[in-house]
Amino acid sequence: MTDQSAANLFLDVPALLQRSIPRAPGRRFAYVAGAFFIMLIFSLLASAPSAPLLPQFIAIVGMLGLIVAMGIISTSAARSARREQNEMQAAEELIQLRRWDQAAIMLDNILSRPARSPQARVQMLLYLCAILARYHRYTDVIAVYDHLLELDYQDEHAVHALRLGRAMSILHDDRLYDADRAIIELRRDSAAPNSAGLALVEIYRDVKTGHPREAIDLFHEKLPLFRRHIGHRIADAYALVARAYDLLQLQPDAQAAYESATLLIPEPELHRRYTEVAALAGRYHPASIPTEAP
Amino acid sequence: MTPTELAIARLRRDLTLTSLVKILLFAAAVFSFFIETIFGQHVIAPSLALSAIAIVWILLSYRSMKGTRLAALSPALIATGQFEQAEQHLDLALRSFSLFRTVKLRTLHYLALLRHAQRRYAESALLCHTLLSQRLGPISDLTRSTQLILADSLLELGDLPGTYRALSSLYQHHLSLSEALELLAIQTDYLSRIGVWQDILTGLPRKLQLAELMPSQKSARTQALLALAAQKTNRPDWESYLRRRVELLADIPELLASRPLLSHLWPPNP
8 A cells, every 4th residue: 555545544634623623621620610619518518516427527528539539630631731742742753754654643543532732733733734745635734724824823933834834735736826825925924034934935936837047046045044944954945946947958057956955855755845856857966975884 | 030040049949838838738638637626616617627728729729820831831932032031931930839849840941941042051051950959750751851951051061071971861761852863963062072083973874864853053063073073084975975965054154153173174265
């Protein structure tokens, strides 16, 4: 079974979005508060000097029981929170290590039940986007981003990051008109001038729409920004600019950019990420890597 | 801004106070069982006294949550460079009362993280030492990240024996991926300072894979140190490969300013 078909068997996005919604908080707390209130009334009645001994004893035992129950509930809540945190960390690690099928299974499992907090759910949905993008399920990725953007965010940087992910997925999905609108929206963000992600999206758009000159100019203008912010993903920018040079028939420049890209990220991985870059396979040499380990 | 020494003094005072409050509440709860025996039936019924203690406990727990919420916001603020706001949140969290010592200890950990991000390494190291001297109990997972902050702070301060001690204690733990990345960056830096070049290159392919997962600057610095090790051990193929990668990833003058040792790879123009 291929990775693609394996992922399609699970990761039912609408269902996961629905099932992962956190339960209304405080239901347990309301039960305990109610029981506590009842016990308080009972204690008041049982504490009358004329009251028999048995109700007084029941009041004490009941109150003690309640205190113990509260302790158990808070301990179990803390334990579940810790478990969720560990699961999130494990999913993140699997994604970082590019163990996509394992990460997909894990997230499918985690998102199939209500999250403990809205923040944890958002984080896990972002991981889900990364996995879906890996399997080229861009329609699903866009659906998740749309869902996340409907939530009320206060943090401008978070919104910008979500819009970036959405715009990139729209481009991958070849919805060029929508991508253009998404980019215009992104440019209005306060984070836009220093956004390496936006520059990468724009370069990709220019390559896709046949504007290689603009892509190359933007790449050179934003190179310091790429270096500061996107780490090894700078290879994506080099790969796209190699394609831009290739479109302009500037083979030596295309060769240099392609070599830079493949110096940082293996050739097959770049081809998998961008179909446009896959068109360069066999026409340009990848960077050579020392074979003998020191 | 809270001075670090004051924050530590406040933590110690609050931990003592927290223990006292808990002991008092527990003693009061035990005492409530014998209240009728001691004072007769005229004062208050045991169940009511117990209810009153439970209410006090709940109110104090609720109040403690305020500090938890305040402190929980700070890691994201530190990560995005909003140090001023993080400082304010941590200051409020340290001032607020908490019934749970873990809340206070976690806040101190975030303060150490903040001081490290602010490059105030001496204060960061002091906070880490204080934290590690405490019994962390259910938040013992903080030990690893505190040791990492301590190791890096001591390295930046040039305390190599201290860095060695902090690093060696980490080998006894099972690390998460992000902690392993942090450890690799610090360890490579440390080994380059003591000049153990061959050791730096041990397991190079795996180290490279990990370095690729690091944030930009840290990744570039680690790979540059690996390139330097390759140069020192006469491996020109690896030196050239790694140096070219670093040139793509980082601004070289900036890198040299942070680690002058790397000028062996990029000698200054005559």
